[in-house]
Amino acid sequence: MRRALTLAPLLAAVLALATSCGDDTPPPPEGFHLNLRFMSLDPTVLDRVEVIFEAQGTGEQFMAIEPMSYADGAITLEVDTNRLTMTIAGSNIAAFAEDQGDGSYVYDLEVFSDDEVPRTPAPSVRVIGVRGGEQIAEGFLFLPQWPLPLGQTSVVNVPCRMAVADRCIR
Amino acid sequence: MKRSHVTVAVALLALMAAAPALAQDAEAPPAAEAPAEEAAEAEAPPAEPPPAETPPAEPQAQVAPRPAPPADRRYARPRTPPPILVAVLPGERVAAEAVTAAREALVAQIGPMAGGRAVHGVGADQMVSALSACDGDTCVGSILAEAGAQAGVLLRLTRRGRQLAAALEIRDPVSGALRVEAPIEGELPTEPADLAEPLAGLSARIASAVPSAPAQPPSLLISTTVDGATVTVDGEDIGESPVAPIAIADGTHEVIVRLAGYRAYRTETRISPGQRARVDATLESMDGEAMGDGDNPFTSGDGGGDDDLLSQWWFWTAIGGGAAVLIAGIVIIAVVASDSGDGMPMPQQPMGIPLPAIQGGP
Numbered sequence: 001m002r003r004a005l006t007l008a009p010l011l012a013a014v015l016a017l018a019t020s021c022g023d024d025t026p027p028p029p030e031g032f033h034l035n036l037r038f039m040s041l042d043p044t045v046l047d048r049v050e051v052i053f054e055a056q057g058t059g060e061q062f063m064a065i066e067p068m069s070y071a072d073g074a075i076t077l078e079v080d081t082n083r084l085t086m087t088i089a090g091s092n093i094a095a096f097a098e099d100q101g102d103g104s105y106v107y108d109l110e111v112f113s114d115d116e117v118p119r120t121p122a123p124s125v126r127v128i129g130v131r132g133g134e135q136i137a138e139g140f141l142f143l144p145q146w147p148l149p150l151g152q153t154s155v156v157n158v159p160c161r162m163a164v165a166d167r168c169i170r
Numbered sequence: 171m172k173r174s175h176v177t178v179a180v181a182l183l184a185l186m187a188a189a190p191a192l193a194q195d196a197e198a199p200p201a202a203e204a205p206a207e208e209a210a211e212a213e214a215p216p217a218e219p220p221p222a223e224t225p226p227a228e229p230q231a232q233v234a235p236r237p238a239p240p241a242d243r244r245y246a247r248p249r250t251p252p253p254i255l256v257a258v259l260p261g262e263r264v265a266a267e268a269v270t271a272a273r274e275a276l277v278a279q280i281g282p283m284a285g286g287r288a289v290h291g292v293g294a295d296q297m298v299s300a301l302s303a304c305d306g307d308t309c310v311g312s313i314l315a316e317a318g319a320q321a322g323v324l325l326r327l328t329r330r331g332r333q334l335a336a337a338l339e340i341r342d343p344v345s346g347a348l349r350v351e352a353p354i355e356g357e358l359p360t361e362p363a364d365l366a367e368p369l370a371g372l373s374a375r376i377a378s379a380v381p382s383a384p385a386q387p388p389s390l391l392i393s394t395t396v397d398g399a400t401v402t403v404d405g406e407d408i409g410e411s412p413v414a415p416i417a418i419a420d421g422t423h424e425v426i427v428r429l430a431g432y433r434a435y436r437t438e439t440r441i442s443p444g445q446r447a448r449v450d451a452t453l454e455s456m457d458g459e460a461m462g463d464g465d466n467p468f469t470s471g472d473g474g475g476d477d478d479l480l481s482q483w484w485f486w487t488a489i490g491g492g493a494a495v496l497i498a499g500i501v502i503i504a505v506v507a508s509d510s511g512d513g514m515p516m517p518q519q520p521m522g523i524p525l526p527a528i529q530g531g532p
Contacts, residue, residue: 031522053525060531070523079526086523110522119528146528150520 031112032148036097036127038105039159041137041168043097046090049158050128051109053084053143056121084123086111090131106155113147122146127158136160136167252320252343253288256280259302261328268334271362272325275369276376280323283377290319304346311346319343323376325369333357334365338372350375388441391415391448392425399429399453411451420445427451 036049055061061082068077074092078085088109097105122143129137139158160168258273260266270293277291292298297313301324304310314322324339336358340350352375358368392401394411401408404423408416411427420443427435432453441447 029520031520055528055531057528057531060528063526063529065526075523077523077525084525111525112520112522113525113527114519115525115527117528119531123528148525 030151031110032150033153034109034111034125035153035155036093036107036109036139037100037155037157038093038097038107038129038137039157040103040165041105041129041158041160042170043105043107044090044094045131045136045168045170046093046129047132048090048130049088049093049107050130051086051088052126052128053086053123054126055082055119055123056142057119060119111148112150115147119146125156127156129158129160131167134164134167136164252318253290254280254284254321254323255290255292255314255317255319256323256325257292257298257301258325258327259298261326263329264327264334265362267362268365269327271365272327272336272369275366276323276325276372278366279370279373280376283373292317307341307346307348309346310341311344314341314343314346321349327358330357334359336369338375340376350378387417388420388443388445388447389415390418390423390425390439390441391446392427392451393448394427394429394435394451394453396429396432396453399427399432399451401451402426402428415446418447425449425451427453429453431456 034051036051038046053062062079062084064079065077069075070077071092074089076087078087086109088107093107097107099105122145125141125143127137127139127141128135137158137160139156141154141156144152144154256273256276258269258276260269273291273293277289281289292301297317300313301310301322304313310322310324320343322339322341322343324341326337326339328335334357336354338350338352338354339348341348352372354368354372358365390403392403392408392411392413394401397411399411401411401413403416403418403425418441420441422438422440424436424438432455435451435453437449437451439447439449
């Protein structure tokens, strides 16, 4: 009886320890999804894709930052005057672009901005697909709002340029 | 509710659960740990009847003295049953040789019937004369009582002509009441050697009258593997081993054998009426070589006895309570550490690539 009374709190303490195990931090909120929809274009032919954010308001420009890289260097980020350029390596595009079954491929780029000042109009986004130094695809979009609405998705259609249609396939 | 809050609640519950267990153990230590007098006073008499058989004799690590057993449980003192006196009371002209021969014949005849009790043939002239002179039962009874007899077998011999006549009386002491009166038909031969045969015919009458032998009191033999051990039965010191068998009352008895440097041996044995019981006490040395349960490092060998650490209530309580407090402490520290940033909430960065802010503009 005494041993049971002794073991009971011990067991309870062990259960408490087990309960405390695990991650107490909730997952981070979802960012803003910018879907790059490559149309009539084989994403494996791309050397790189440039995503250019451009502030629209007069006198607005992105805060200068040191060039950054993500995804083991597959994605780089740099600010040049009022343009923010994100460069995605072609291999990364080829790896993560998903075939939609309708001849298009969608690459999901998740970004966010912790800017507290809303900007109207919101910046625009221009997407350029490059192969061999040549722009073979291009898309354009005005972002729905700034700061970027978390959890929302906007699609940028990036069709192959008709003039270089043969360059968009292997 | 946050998981950390649940953790704190469970940890507090664990501590609250541990507290009463510790408190109960501290407030009510087992009787075996109490001083001898307290244990003797606190221990209630067993509610259940003692076991029907002798329980297996196992070495006991702890021995709590018991209260003195009731009077009816004390072992009986051995006593010698009183003898049966055989006397031949001669009449006139009865030869002394015939008297002696008749007495010896009766003693030889009664002996096997007496169940091992002493049968004394009275040859003293003074007692014989006194018995012969008695004219009442009380006189005979007083003489038998004074002699410490259980019964008296009296053979009155008288001479009839050239033959002998005989009458047998078996009387009780004190009252002198006549239990059996058996006149012998016919005449007895005068030759002493011829008296045995006619007296043998009295066997049946004598056997019916001689009190049956009382049942032998039960006895208990306590043997020990080591001499010099103190042996107690029901708390009463019997002596140092080796001890002779003791007469003991039937019932359940507690036997304890103690010797410095050895574990105390305790057992209870139930003794039936007339049983000759035996207890073999195996003493286990306190040093490591002779320990029966292996080299147990938790058993102290200081000769104090009964200090098996693993059987101590406080040992397990300390282990359990200490572990509970330790684990609860770790949990609380971990929870506090994990919640330390609650006062300064850090914005959680969304998934994806952060974009720099826009500056300037109107």
